[in-house]
Amino acid sequence: MGIVWILVVEDEPAMADLLCQGLEEANHTVTVARDGAEGLHAAEASQFDAIVLDVMLPQMDGVELTRRLRAAGRQTPILMLTARDAAADIVKGLDAGADDYLTKPFSWKVLLARLRAISRRAPRPAVSTLQVSDLSIDPASSQVRRGGALVNLTATEFRILEFLMRRAGRVVSRSSMMEAIWGFEEEIESNTVDAFIKLLRDKIDRGRERKLIQTVRGFGYVIREEE
Numbered sequence: 001m002g003i004v005w006i007l008v009v010e011d012e013p014a015m016a017d018l019l020c021q022g023l024e025e026a027n028h029t030v031t032v033a034r035d036g037a038e039g040l041h042a043a044e045a046s047q048f049d050a051i052v053l054d055v056m057l058p059q060m061d062g063v064e065l066t067r068r069l070r071a072a073g074r075q076t077p078i079l080m081l082t083a084r085d086a087a088a089d090i091v092k093g094l095d096a097g098a099d100d101y102l103t104k105p106f107s108w109k110v111l112l113a114r115l116r117a118i119s120r121r122a123p124r125p126a127v128s129t130l131q132v133s134d135l136s137i138d139p140a141s142s143q144v145r146r147g148g149a150l151v152n153l154t155a156t157e158f159r160i161l162e163f164l165m166r167r168a169g170r171v172v173s174r175s176s177m178m179e180a181i182w183g184f185e186e187e188i189e190s191n192t193v194d195a196f197i198k199l200l201r202d203k204i205d206r207g208r209e210r211k212l213i214q215t216v217r218g219f220g221y222v223i224r225e226e227e
């Protein structure tokens with residue numbers, strides 16, 4: 001299993017869109033943050049598999065973001081993006097705890113290869129299987145089973161299910177799911193969450209006596225065993 005969920009911290013809209021598009025084409029789920037403060041907040045709030053981090057950012061630069069994230073004990077692999085001839089930035093970034101860097105403009109093949117490399121080097125957190133009733137998911141392998149049978153989910157469906165499973169028994173709002181899964185992009189509408197929940201239900205609950213994904217009207221969803 002390679003990298004799945006990537007946080008892109010980039011303030012230039014064109015570059016953010018380019019990164020987002022390219023990474024999604026490589027089958028990653030992408031969350032975008034538009035400045036350093038937003039990036040740090042996102043990186044602390046969620047368990048990303050890797051961070052693609054621009055160095056020159058408003059609010060807080062990429063070096064400071066890296067320093068604070070590492071100081072908080074988060075080991076998420078970080079690939080820094082720097083302007084050409086920014087040797088001082090590169091040294092500061094690596095010293096602060098970034099795993100690797102790439103200068104702009106970059107080649108996609110190289111960017112994807114660097115991401116694979118830093119994810120291999122990263123210490124794998126010990127993640128155990130999450131279970132609700134006869135539904136289990138393994139965050140390390142992205143395997144999902146209901147009643148022992150394998151269930152195939154897309155990357156986004158898996159993220160949503162994992163988000164719910166990690167909060168099993170607790171009601172989660174649509175807005176918190178949107179922020180965690182899609183980040184701070186404003187184009188996402190709340191009925192996008194509902195559409196994905198419908199897809200998940202078709203795969204997990206359909207035809208089952210016990211429905212696990214439950215709607216909390218006007219608020220959000222909860223995954224739990226009892227009605």
Ligand code: CA
Pocket residue numbers: 010011012054055056057
């Ligand atoms: Ca920038």
